[in-house]
Amino acid sequence: MSFSVSRQALNFAVNKQTMTTHPILASFELAGHTVKNRAVVAPMSRASATLQGVPTAAMHTYYEKFAAGGFGIIITEGLYTDTIASQAYPHQPGIVTPAQIAGWQQLAEKVKAHGSLFIAQLMHAGALSQHLTHTQAPSVVTPLGRKLRSYGGGDGPFPIPAAMTVADIRAAVEGYAQAAKNAVDAGFHGVELHGANGYLPDQFLTAYTNLRNDEYGGAVANRFRIIAESLVAIRKVVPPGFMVGLRLSEGKVNDDHYRWPEGAVTAAAILEEVTKVAPDYVHISGEGSTWERLGVYANNESLTGMAKRIVQRPVIANGGLEDLVVAGRALQEGHTDFISLGKAALANPDWPAKVAAGLPVLPFERSMAAPFPPQEV
């Protein structure tokens, strides 16, 4: 199987598949829910909530546009999960306080009215907080990279984190579980544990940020433990049929080029651990890369294909998948069940409707990712 597609082939396929026949438009049964197509809005932090972490009017409009535009699944931006140590940005929304839960409930009703599934991404920033001055992480390791000024909290280096005690880890796990329970109350169809892109669970999974020698450090099974415990804790408090997904990645917001050491061997070891906790889906983030360039191993197996084979659960692929030829191949050749779009969805909130009608799509521009002016509902 080749991962390169000629420009000629691309033009042919795009014209030929105008577009009602594209595999992206086929429905899918996901954990007891019928999803109308394979197009997912990727989680995207917008840092546009009130300072109390409550969704604003602009956020209502933002999310409802994706639903009206035909996306089968919409995953929220990362929501903070406790008021102790999880918050990443000053205007990040949370799923902790009664006002936040009520705010998401109003917003979820609007999204669900269009027939999209709505999933809350649960995010603990760990060492990568731009909001807190005292941060927690697996170990005392200064994060690579610098804060992003556009997300608030200034710029410059991240603070040096404190190493989490076992009690801190339990509090983080309980935070995820309580946040999931709150997401049920808010009317979401499910939650996605943000284990990708360099945030807390990924800091545990990554050897250079996890120098622990207790049961949370060392072997892959130990480094995965906080994810496993969080998924088990979430399952205990949510009703049957409420989806629990997991997002993973190699690249990180503060270390784009990071790849799992030993490639396929480490990937398989991590995915074996995922299998034990059986999430309803696995979402592989394309942070810092594209699906095509990401995790293609010696036997030419894609990372998402490997996730499908090992975990035996539906998979969402991500990274530059607005290219209809590549997305079509990823779906048809069994590398993935869904594709999630970040930047292309910002440029085209009605991307699935445009694909169905064979209409041209708009290019992404950086200004589209800027936070909205904060304003209450």
Ligand SMILES: Cc1cc2nc3c(=O)[nH]c(=O)nc-3n(C[C@H](O)[C@H](O)[C@H](O)COP(=O)(O)O)c2cc1C
């Ligand atoms: C503005 C912006 C904010 C993002 N915030 C998040 C986030 O909160 N959680 C997350 O898992 N990924 C986040 N991402 C990463 C996207 O989900 C996605 O993985 C990335 O944009 C690559 O997909 P794309 O090529 O379709 O844009 C963000 C990306 C963008 C552009």
